[in-house]
Amino acid sequence: MTSLSTNPYKGTRDYYPREKRIQNYIFNIWARTVKQFGYEEYGAPMLEPLEVYTAKSGDELAGEQTYRFTDRGERQVAIRPEMTPSISRMVAAKRQELAYPARLFSIANFMRYERPQRGREREFWQMNVDMFGAAGVQADAEIITLGFETMKAFGATPNMYSIKVNSRTLIDAMMQDYLGLDPIQAPLMVKLFDRKNKISNEDFRDQAIEIFGVDNAKEGLGKIAKLLIAKEISSLPSELSEHETVAELSSLFEVLQQRGVTNVQFDITLMRGFDYYTGTVFEFFDSHPDNNRAMFGGGRYDGLVGLFGAEPISAVGMAPGLSPIELFLESHNLLPEFASTTELYMATLDESLIPQAYDLASQLRSEKVNVELDFTGRKLDKQIKTAVKKQIPYVVFIGENEVKSQKFNVKNTKTGEEEAVVFERLVTLVKDKRHNYSVDDNDLFE
Amino acid sequence: MTSLSTNPYKGTRDYYPREKRIQNYIFNIWARTVKQFGYEEYGAPMLEPLEVYTAKSGDELAGEQTYRFTDRGERQVAIRPEMTPSISRMVAAKRQELAYPARLFSIANFMRYERPQRGREREFWQMNVDMFGAAGVQADAEIITLGFETMKAFGATPNMYSIKVNSRTLIDAMMQDYLGLDPIQAPLMVKLFDRKNKISNEDFRDQAIEIFGVDNAKEGLGKIAKLLIAKEISSLPSELSEHETVAELSSLFEVLQQRGVTNVQFDITLMRGFDYYTGTVFEFFDSHPDNNRAMFGGGRYDGLVGLFGAEPISAVGMAPGLSPIELFLESHNLLPEFASTTELYMATLDESLIPQAYDLASQLRSEKVNVELDFTGRKLDKQIKTAVKKQIPYVVFIGENEVKSQKFNVKNTKTGEEEAVVFERLVTLVKDKRHNYSVDDNDLFE
Numbered sequence: 001m002t003s004l005s006t007n008p009y010k011g012t013r014d015y016y017p018r019e020k021r022i023q024n025y026i027f028n029i030w031a032r033t034v035k036q037f038g039y040e041e042y043g044a045p046m047l048e049p050l051e052v053y054t055a056k057s058g059d060e061l062a063g064e065q066t067y068r069f070t071d072r073g074e075r076q077v078a079i080r081p082e083m084t085p086s087i088s089r090m091v092a093a094k095r096q097e098l099a100y101p102a103r104l105f106s107i108a109n110f111m112r113y114e115r116p117q118r119g120r121e122r123e124f125w126q127m128n129v130d131m132f133g134a135a136g137v138q139a140d141a142e143i144i145t146l147g148f149e150t151m152k153a154f155g156a157t158p159n160m161y162s163i164k165v166n167s168r169t170l171i172d173a174m175m176q177d178y179l180g181l182d183p184i185q186a187p188l189m190v191k192l193f194d195r196k197n198k199i200s201n202e203d204f205r206d207q208a209i210e211i212f213g214v215d216n217a218k219e220g221l222g223k224i225a226k227l228l229i230a231k232e233i234s235s236l237p238s239e240l241s242e243h244e245t246v247a248e249l250s251s252l253f254e255v256l257q258q259r260g261v262t263n264v265q266f267d268i269t270l271m272r273g274f275d276y277y278t279g280t281v282f283e284f285f286d287s288h289p290d291n292n293r294a295m296f297g298g299g300r301y302d303g304l305v306g307l308f309g310a311e312p313i314s315a316v317g318m319a320p321g322l323s324p325i326e327l328f329l330e331s332h333n334l335l336p337e338f339a340s341t342t343e344l345y346m347a348t349l350d351e352s353l354i355p356q357a358y359d360l361a362s363q364l365r366s367e368k369v370n371v372e373l374d375f376t377g378r379k380l381d382k383q384i385k386t387a388v389k390k391q392i393p394y395v396v397f398i399g400e401n402e403v404k405s406q407k408f409n410v411k412n413t414k415t416g417e418e419e420a421v422v423f424e425r426l427v428t429l430v431k432d433k434r435h436n437y438s439v440d441d442n443d444l445f446e
Numbered sequence: 447m448t449s450l451s452t453n454p455y456k457g458t459r460d461y462y463p464r465e466k467r468i469q470n471y472i473f474n475i476w477a478r479t480v481k482q483f484g485y486e487e488y489g490a491p492m493l494e495p496l497e498v499y500t501a502k503s504g505d506e507l508a509g510e511q512t513y514r515f516t517d518r519g520e521r522q523v524a525i526r527p528e529m530t531p532s533i534s535r536m537v538a539a540k541r542q543e544l545a546y547p548a549r550l551f552s553i554a555n556f557m558r559y560e561r562p563q564r565g566r567e568r569e570f571w572q573m574n575v576d577m578f579g580a581a582g583v584q585a586d587a588e589i590i591t592l593g594f595e596t597m598k599a600f601g602a603t604p605n606m607y608s609i610k611v612n613s614r615t616l617i618d619a620m621m622q623d624y625l626g627l628d629p630i631q632a633p634l635m636v637k638l639f640d641r642k643n644k645i646s647n648e649d650f651r652d653q654a655i656e657i658f659g660v661d662n663a664k665e666g667l668g669k670i671a672k673l674l675i676a677k678e679i680s681s682l683p684s685e686l687s688e689h690e691t692v693a694e695l696s697s698l699f700e701v702l703q704q705r706g707v708t709n710v711q712f713d714i715t716l717m718r719g720f721d722y723y724t725g726t727v728f729e730f731f732d733s734h735p736d737n738n739r740a741m742f743g744g745g746r747y748d749g750l751v752g753l754f755g756a757e758p759i760s761a762v763g764m765a766p767g768l769s770p771i772e773l774f775l776e777s778h779n780l781l782p783e784f785a786s787t788t789e790l791y792m793a794t795l796d797e798s799l800i801p802q803a804y805d806l807a808s809q810l811r812s813e814k815v816n817v818e819l820d821f822t823g824r825k826l827d828k829q830i831k832t833a834v835k836k837q838i839p840y841v842v843f844i845g846e847n848e849v850k851s852q853k854f855n856v857k858n859t860k861t862g863e864e865e866a867v868v869f870e871r872l873v874t875l876v877k878d879k880r881h882n883y884s885v886d887d888n889d890l891f892e
Contacts, residue, residue: 016536123491
């Protein structure tokens with residue numbers, strides 16, 4: 001019989017304890033931060049009816065990127081490629097019972113057909129943070145502030161990244177009123193702007209000419225040039241600067257400044273891919289030269305809940321992803337060193353002492369120390385080696401003398417130092433060492 | 447346009463914050479308990495190549511119950527119906543790098559085609575706890591003890607449930623040596639024993655006769671009758687009592703007794719469905735009359751890692767499921783009352799005070815209080831109603847007087863009591879209320 005492959009499925013990752021610690025660290029900081037702002041956790045199914053995505057997510061995502069299949073009951077289903085349609089469905093289902101503004105978050109995995117590359121997997125994890133039932137600047141500001149506060153909690157300073165902001169209503173005005181595009185041309189131009197940083201200036205120009213048509217191309221390109229030099233909202237061309245959204249965005253920038261969110265900038269070229277956005281959109285960009293890319297984004301999508309037969313409910317949210325944040329933290333040297341969640345390895349010198357060792361381990365566990373008991377009866381150096389390999393900070397040795405004297409030799413696996421201690425000191429020694437990055441009493445799953 | 451359905455996909459559940467709190471409570475107790483025994487968390491992909499399951503999981507699971515489809519690269523894939531094959535694959539992949547015994551756990555969701563019913567969904571959550579690289583009684587005892595300790599951490603006492611234990615090697619001896627069944631008859635008889643509690647005595651008898659064949663039926667049934675009266679391992683028929691597994695199981699029961707695991711009983715009829723088990727098997731049974739059923743189980747599966755081309759590695763594990771545990775806790779009245787993770791709702795009397803309210807909220811957040819700020823400018827009673835509906839323990843009111851005097855009126859949303867307090871007292875008031883079920887500094891995602 002040929003043996004089975006040990007590789008994970010294409011584009012997915014196995015998280016061994018070392019990788020899982022990093023994942024948990026990021027999840028934990030996310031959850032702690034948004035819970036401090038009053039967001040409550042929810043969970044949604046990994047499968048949804050396919051139509052939930054075809055209705056509004058944008059062609060590429062619903063069509064080419066979604067894992068879809070027909071189930072045994074002949075239902076068209078999809079593995080969720082994103083969370084926004086699921087949480088919109090959930091809010092629509094309990095529209096009457098929920099209290100507003102509803103502040104909700106989740107941390108979950110998703111799947112999309114992607115060409116796997118650094119920081120982009122077919123199975124990926126992200127947090128979704130959304131506020132339902134509140135329109136306006138304060139709501140938009142809170143979501144962007146949350147993004148800023150999660151980054152701060154990772155140790156990031158504002159110079160390490162920037163927050164680009166635009167608005168769908170301004171984009172619409174720009175496409176229709178300012179550039180004079182019709183309903184067929186406008187979405188093509190949005191897609192072209194969306195790809196702007198991925199193609200050459202020549203390609204952008206050529207494709208823009210194609211959209212404008214030869215007769216209008218010269219005037220259109222001139223107007224685009226004027227747009228692109230507007231690095232601040234106040235320097236927009238006069239045809240756009242009177243638009244009501246401009247005042248709203250100015251007010252948004254002001255609130256963000258007050259809250260210390262200083263690395264925000266207006267960016268008229270920011271489009272965001274999803275079809276469901278209706279107002280403010282934003283993206284967090286890594287400023288590191290090795291990793292100059294969008295990390296995550298979000299925006300306002302006031303129409304999505306209404307697709308589920310409920311009255312429309314205002315909604316704004318964002319979705320930071322695990323892999324982009326991990327790359328960011330690596331690039332900026334912000335990832336702490338992680339030890340095992342196991343704090344003490346108990347090496348037993350003689351198998352006959354296992355019952356006594358077990359009792360001591362139980363006492364330590366009731367003091368909330370995480371103890372791994374080695375009952376293998378192997379040579380001592382092998383037991384120590386196991387503890388070191390597992391990155392467990394301390395080893396304690398249990399022999400006949402230790403059991404009699406109730407004094408225990410403890411070895412620090414990093415420094416090699418050894419110390420003979422009584423039970424109480426053993427507890428404090430281990431607890432003092434605990435997670436210096438730590439998240440103490442405010443964790444996820446609480 | 448017809449609107450989209452708000453129902454989740456068949457057999458799946460939406461977890462709104464109220465339901466998610468219960469889920470998190472259970473996940474947290476599980477994770478905390480197994481981490482105290484030195485188990486480290488890992489994660490595996492939600493999709494696996496289909497062959498991972500067809501190789502060894504048992505016909506029904508791999509064939510009829512698995513969500514399988516062909517991906518765009520013409521690969522046969524499955525949404526994981528269980529974790530054991532995935533973690534076996536992962537251990538095989540890093541066989542050389544891992545330190546043994548490897549103690550590993552995960553909490554994850556799975557899918558199976560099931561007829562949805564109370565406590566059984568198509569998407570379900572479970573913890574998997576496994577030890578690799580340790581054979582023998584101590585390893586088996588540790589896994590069963592972990593099951594017992596998780597139940598204890600939920601407040602369950604031994605009389606509320608029982609732990610039934612058997613062994614695949616004993617089952618084999620029973621089928622071949624004792625009942626004299628051939629390799630075709632034996633698996634049929636195993637399946638019949640597995641269904642024993644779900645069918646009538648007459649049906650069991652009839653089907654047993656069919657397996658034995660008319661000539662051997664009388665003798666066979668007599669032997670089965672002798673088996674079924676053996677409620678303890680010491681009262682097994684003499685043909686089996688000499689088997690080496692009997693001594694091992696006796697020793698296992700002794701170790702468990704020493705550790706306070708008093709509700710264990712030998713059960714020769716316990717089979718466990720999966721084909722991969724090779725030694726000790728066990729199941730935790732709810733004793734409540736309304737919910738008399740198997741909650742979860744586990745066992746030894748020494749051959750599975752070897753299927754992935756690595757040398758065989760001993761393995762033993764268990765997998766408690768969320769829904770069965772939730773039903774158990776409900777039946778036995780063990781579920782605590784949960785408040786929101788948000789601890790304080792900040793009602794603002796005037797929209798112009800939002801900047802000051804935000805600053806106060808920030809100060810509270812840096813004291814690790816979870817604060818939701820109401821910036822809607824609604825009438826005060828509406829703001830309070832929102833806090834009550836969200837089950838947030840306290841509301842604080844921010845008006846001009848409060849900002850000036852730095853004394854804040856706080857209302858307990860459950861008792862209705864109000865108190866005027868300074869900042870420091872506000873912090874301690876809220877923190878004292880915190881999660882009486884709590885899990886403090888030892889949570890998941892750490």
